[in-house]
Amino acid sequence: MADEGNKVVDALRETGFFKPKKMYDGGKVIVGIIILFALVAFPFLYNVGKAAKAPEPEIDTPAIKKLSKAERVCVEPRPYMKVNHMKLLTDWRDQVVRQAKRDYVGFTKKTYTMSLQNTCLECHSNYDNFCNRCHTYSGITPHCWTCHVNKPKEWAAGKLKEEK
């Protein structure tokens, strides 16, 4: 190649003088790559050796057990409740608080009173093994319990210390 007529350059090029041989500042670059790798691999490394077990909320409370098999349904079908219970609760709140409506007709045409504490928690009285299972697993902190009591019976019985 004619590079400013420098024969030396041509000769050196023949010998591979200009071919990259190594990483320059290799140490620093490798540290950089390790940091990048660590950031990307963090979730992978974090979970190593942990079984990916899906949470199983328990639905064997006394109140549910009392129900017949046919009656053992929530206000809406289960897949819907799994995804949308939050939306439903928000709707309930709006209807109760803003429109003073208290009745909700479920998908089985049964009428329920729209109340988290009195209706939902009546059946699902096992907060720790029901609500909390999925919420903890998914890293969700619902704001329900800043006003509501999550274990109304225990609270009524004075078993819970008042929390701030």
Next chain:
Amino acid sequence: MPEVPKPEELMKIDYRPPERPWMETKPEFRGGRFCNAASPKWLEALDYPYARTWSVTDEDWNLPENWKDIVLESMHDRLNRFRSLRLFFDICVRCGACADKCHYFIGSGDPKNMPVLRAELLRSVYRRYYTVAGKLLGKLAGARELTEDVLKEWFYYLYQCTECRRCSVFCPYGIDMAELTILGRELLSSVGINTEWVMASVGSCYRTGNHIGAPPHAYKDMIDFFCDECEEVTGIRPRPSFNRKGAEILFVAPSGDYFADPGTYTFMGYLLLFEYLDLDYTISGYASEGGNFGYFISHEMGKRLNYKIYSEAKRLGVKWILGGECGHMWRVLNQYMDTWNGPADFLEEPVSPITDTRFENAKSTKMVHVTEFTADLIKHGKLKLDKSRNDHIVLTYHDSCNPARAMGLFEEPRYIMRNVCNNFYEMPQNTIRESTFCCGSGSGLNADELLEVRMRGGLPRANAVRYVHEKHGVNHLGCICAIDRAVLPPLLEYWGLDVEITGIHEMVANALVFPGEKKKTVDLRDRTLKGVEPEEIEEEE
């Protein structure tokens, strides 16, 4: 010389980009906007390839048959040698922060003068040949074939960049257009596309030692003439030595300082200062050029010219080297010389013989900037200065691009100016220090045929001078660059500014009080000093 529109006309700058996409527009080679092609004799003298006669305005540039392969191979070669080229091609996000930072864009409104787009002219070719997307999607991926038109476009816009690095200050990734311009010009050189102005300077410098082509004896003549001048205006005759072995210091100045006014006054300033100090120094007719036009077009050529300085310092057996006021010269000396032609283990760590100050910041390169040297003298009270002798000067200071952005030389010249001149005013803050504007004619663009581009590029600087001129009555613009001293006078004249250009050491010499000197009535330019009555001058005559 091509005609340049009047300032009022030139000021009507249209910043709206054209309708057609940039890949579809071609530069118009109009007089005043391009440099002439280099004549073959210079290329031959320098062993540059494809020396031939051609003209920029010709349709056919007479390129070698396999020009495309050569250019692409040159690019490939540089991609493997310069991380900067590869990185700067890869990471630009086209945020546009650099766009209105370029003095050529500000002065012309030509969108291809936005550094981002100027780089894109090269980058688009890189994409076409080095990226998968570019190969597959072509234009949609911002890639394009290398054609003769592309090459012409490179030539047009790479010679509208002064390698001043202002864009690199503002770029969030530090992308440096100067780097791309130098490498792009190397690509052009690989198929024999060079400009006469640069190649004539480089060719002259290679053989005679300096850009102006003054052989040693002519250089000595010029210096003798300056000594006469000094004697005439001050009564003191400097006694410089020439090619003297065993001197302590080798002094290297840019040729601009002994070529023409007002640079010559700066040279006289150096001579008087050294005389005052009785400095043991010598000037060389071989290393008679501090500046380096070679660096503007190629790293290799820069090294070939720069070689002379260390080689001469070694031959003469000096202890260290002192460098004059010059811009790109100091980028080369500061950032390249040691790597190119060092290590300078035959020299000693610079120590000022007057103050015993050790210039630790130059302990490897062993070359000291003259403003560092002088600032140190003033700080140690080694100079008797009469500031009032510069009272006719109302001064502002132009940070020359490269001492600013490739060195960080901000305070030394200011310290000197404040000590030799009573009236000093800074230009607006976004036009000085690291944000300083180029003179518009650096990096080999100071050719007369490029006048329009130069006047446009110099607009931001001239406009900032206008501001202090109107506000504070500034009548002198100080600078530490020989190109500045050569090109700012026509620039300021064009923009109708009655402001003189002065080197820092000219003012030092004006203020210097020699023991037993005759009463000073005029400055180095033979202008009457303030407070001197006309009769006093007549008395002397």
Next chain:
Amino acid sequence: MGFNLACYFSLFAVIVLVLVPFVGAAAGWHVIFGIVIPYLAGFIFLAGLIYRIVKWARTPVPYRIPTTCGQNRSLPWIRRSLRDKLENPENTIHVIGRMALEVLFFRSLFRNLRTELRPWREYPEGGRLLYWSTKWLWIGAIAFHYSFLVVLSRHLKFFTEPVPFFVPFVESVDSFFQIYVPAVYMSGIVLLAALIYLLVRRIADPKLHYLSLAADYFPLFLILGIGISGVLMRYFFKVDIVAVKQLAVALVTFHPTVPEGIGVIFYIHLFLVSTLLAYFPSSKLVHMAGIFFSMTRNMAGNNRAIRHINPWEYPVRVFSYMDQENMFRKQMKAAGIPLEKDTEE
């Protein structure tokens, strides 16, 4: 404007990218969109980025060329402020400081100015250049990058079991105002707003529009698509979060399974993210890694004190002193200049 094409093409490309998983998930190709493509994209991202980095690292830096934006270290009595040290570093510590400012706070972008040529009758040439400090781009860039970082770190809750302590903390700060249920994350709003700003800016500023390529619009539309699909999923079209987390955990524990019943909006979100990951290394987005390599920023301005070595520096042809003396000996002698070799003696 001619380059509208680039903008439309990018928008069109992203719309296609939305439709692909829409159709694919409906057709039941959950394994492909839930497992194969994310793994592939993750691999391309990491391998591609490392390839880029190694490629840069294997190319030498022949010269030390920092852009100096502050007073250099010279004479001991010339004061160097902290700013000078960070803008013109003289040692590794300063360089780290400069790089930290650049990477964490976008120092150089913070300098941004707007240049305006304004008619000015007082000046004979009739115009005056004004330079305005302008921080919009800096604000937009900072808002975009940091909100993206917050969004990204919040997503860790899907990939980790148990969720590390800092994730709920980030979340609670991010949803501090507790507007709407579920609580609105500020980062989401900021991210979308910043993206829209960056996009509008690119389209509305004629200069910028002129120089923009498809490669500039595409990432904006893509990330906008990711953000919008994420917002829709969180606030409007709910998906089974537990199932999503099961899928995510399955991916990172290398036990890939696809739980039933995740809404299609999730597959759109995931596919766009996969596209971004795969696109990343071959795009301008590599500036994320490239910034660390920028030689005008990561080198110390101590050139004259410490010699920089170029691994490929080669000898060049020079014109020596003797060449010159041989050329001008007679004249030099006549001028009284000392000679090395006086042939006439």
